[in-house]
Amino acid sequence: MTQSQTPHKKKAILIYSGGMDSFTLLHHILDQGLAVNEIAALTFNYGQKHVKEVEFARRVCEALGIQHKVVDISAINSLMGGSSLTDDIEIPEGHYEADNMQSTVVPNRNMILLSMAVAYAVSLEADKVYYGAHSGDHAIYPDCRPEFVQKMDEVCRIANYQSVSIDTPFIHMSKIEILTRGVNLGLDYSQTWTCYNGREHACGKCGACVERLEAFTENGQTDPLTYES
Template identity: 30%
Template structure:
């Protein structure tokens, strides 16, 4: 039996990846991280989507990021649209080493559960400028984690080379487009009360703008 673990934020990308995984693996479960993010509604939406798709969701809590407080996703006093305070070439929403820690914990969890496939929604085409969303980083981390644990776990990243418009199309193909629109949460400001054609959000933060542009390109067939 082929088992897979989806690193699941409850956003557009990870919801698409969950649909992709369910159509390719015999057994799928998800893992979600509570790292003190101010858009905490994504945790509730992740649990809801997992329930709708009949997959187990495990929530892990991480206090360290709140203690470091080095991102506008955690520090509510920072401007989400500005540059990062310490990494001035990156957006304020960048959380240093977040993906490295998430993927490391997911790898450890997969070992415990006897899972040999991990699916992650990273993307280096239409992305927010995060260096830990690029393919060389993921491949290097996969190699290091397997070497360090004598494991043979494969990372899959089906969105890596897709535009946001293509990600919307993939969600349709995999049968989760309605869930992406109706339930997923991407907005950095945590707004889940106002629904647009492309889903819920403030419509102004970088995540919402990227999603809106992708939806417009998708609906226009670009």
């Protein structure tokens, strides 16, 4: 086959928050053979209390030379109320799987973000959308569970003239296993932000911090981020 006959390889879209899961996923799919010019990263400002993750995402994509779009959809925040991540509600402390973590659920967030990512995929003629749902999210977040992903995948394949699939390589992996993958890839996690609080240093007490620190401990690693406690 001549060069002119070589089929064009379609882009894939990555929903990239700037946290450790999407950071690991980005490098995982690069390691699987997708080139940097075949990925388009998409980051959302949906009205969360801080956008520190967004800045981390921006820096990583810029350093890697990956096409990156940051979309401000904070105007829809009034439709997704009742979450401690977006409203004037205290962010809970403790383990991710504790019942009080339900206050961090943002109504319909992943369905909305995936729908917009699929629209972006169609516009770029991409045939796949990746996002970093994992098993540690299953207890609290319905929109990270396998049954949700399965249904969204089915819908997104038929929602447009162009079929787009939803791909979640970490859906059955824990945060501990995701970090193990990242350690094996030699990743620098100082390039990520996980804490629900956007202060200078990570709080070390919110569910996201507790789960992150647990993953580092179980992997025999030291988190490069600085913590308040």
